[in-house]
Amino acid sequence: MQAKVETPAEESKFYVPVDSAPSSIAYIHNLLDEYGLDPYEFRLYAHIVRRTGGKPDGVCFASLRKTAEICKMSMRKAQQAMKVLINANLVTQKKRTGRTDEYKVTPIHTWVAKEELDNIRKGKVS
16 A cells, blocks of 8 residues: 655655655754754755765755755845855855856864854855
8 A cells, every 4th residue: 555645736646655654754963953054054955965865975966046946945045055055064066167066065074163154144254
């Protein structure tokens, strides 16, 4: 028997076998949950983690425009959030001429102290 998962707006064609359906689809570690990201930064980070598989060698190639669309935010909000994620070293960015940039998640021990997030948001990167 399979459990049918429905989206609020329309019926989904996504089926999950009842025996393998997780009780929760995501686990957020307290280190991330209490780090202090705003909702846009958090959502963007979660998307990049999903796209990279959360692996340090995993790469997210999606354009920022497409990422913003998927994450239900404006391009400007996505740009601002990405800047914070990069400057706080949660994500690295590799510029690629004529192609979409590459984004990778970084190990937690490389993140800046959460007390620095407000300074990073204000453009006061040390």
